[in-house]
Amino acid sequence: MRKWFRRQVSESYQRMLRRQLDDTPTHVAIIQDGNRRYAREQGDDAPEGHREGAETTEQVLEWCDELGVEELTLYAFSTENFDRPEEELEPLFDLLESKLYEFADADRVHENGVRIGAIGDVERLPERVREAVTYAESQTAEYDTLRLNIALAYGGRSELLGAAREIARDVESGELEPDDVDVTAVEARLARHTTRDVDLIVRTGGDERTSNFLPWHANGNEAAVYFCAPYWPEFSKADFLRGLRTYESRERSWRQSRTERAVALVRAVTETELADARAVAHRLRSKLPSAGAKEVSAELERQRGADPAEGAD
Template sequence: MNLREQIEPFYERYLRWQCRQIPDHIAIIMDGNRRYARMLGAGTITGHRAGAETTTRVLEWAQELGIRTITLYSFSTENFRRDREEVAYLFELFKEKFISILSDERVHKNHIRVQMIGDRSMVPADLLQTIEEAEAATRHYSRFFLNIALAYGGRNEMVHAARRVVEGVRDGQIDPASITPRTVEDYLYDGIHLPPVDLIVRTGNERRTSNFLPWMANGNECAVYFCAPYWPLFRKIDLLRAIRVYDQRLRSA
């Protein structure tokens, strides 16, 4: 065991002590899988597989810390422009993970509700069926919430919500004079548990939020934490540092 491995557990406990207030909802932009693979001199698939393993660990840490809602930016509408083979592999990986939810004892033991946010019309039929099966199997859970942003775009979801509000007005279901922010919110996430975002975390040394959850994050003026590690290298220490930023912001408010 090297010096870093010896020190990290103590530093982790110190960070945990500093985090007096834990966010209810953290949204994560998981960036850097491909760059991690290039760093290793490996193919892109290696990076995505390593990133999926990190995701599993992060979800376990979130439960330990009492974070009730995690939203993961898994695949954006812009990602469809990537190499066709890479996109196909990612869809297979997503399908594999959603299938595993059905029999994952941790999901059912901890009562984790799994939901997708994004444009379902853009998702392949076989993957969408698997997603809906996972959603149905966890629909009655309410202790923790895992939201997967797939085929997601912030502007896209705002446009869809606007269309639905306009349709409601046209059909006489909505009085234009009674439209409030809550009205828009209801049409954005109908049936989805998506509370205001308290903290956005982005890995991979990118300092932008990429139009992620603009209504629930920017509208809530949430804390933002950018960090250098590629997503496969993200550690519990990095998560705790992010939470410390959230905690410090609340204290200084």
């Protein structure tokens, strides 16, 4: 009875959060933190935490499909993770390999049109993981309803450094002119599977940092960030919805700010133009007969009175 009541309360809360959302981010990126700490608190080894975290990943894919998120990027394995003990790395590589094959063959992936792609220095991974990446990408290459980017052996600085080196080589070889080095040139040399800027970063596990994750696509876009306490295996749909609510709140604030700036600009331009018109009218009145001067003054007053209506149009 107690479990049933908690489930009912949780589902009611989720429905309330869902009703509060008008806009859904197009691209969500998640730092899946806390697997090892979760395992320790449960009395298990780190691999068990990673396995339970993989189940959360499957749920998040379903939520994204349900809510209309078009791209999801998961920080599954960073370049710093190579420093972990061998007894932890090998089971993690086994899990990555098995989950990539499982995702690539899952009916729901094909039914929902999920395209899987890896970003990062994949060549640093064991051959068996690289083969799983190739298989998952090839099996889903024709889909584009939801893009699932899995960051493996990924580091944001390394990605930018790689793009800078490639640009330098292309300029030196004459394939690229220095004046042609622009945003498009840089983006063409970044992760090939990330197709758009990140709207929202979610980090689980309680730490409030973005850990060198997607600096070009997220930080460059001033993505909304939602930090939450639950470890990744504990991450719930309510947590996800609260993250989306953070994004919407940021968007609402930006829209209001942009509106206020636009209104201020219109007012400033209007005031300047009116001031210029008054100066011109003053000069003209001194050179016109009295009837003409009165007509110029009337036209100035008419423009001044019409201005608020024009601004509201």
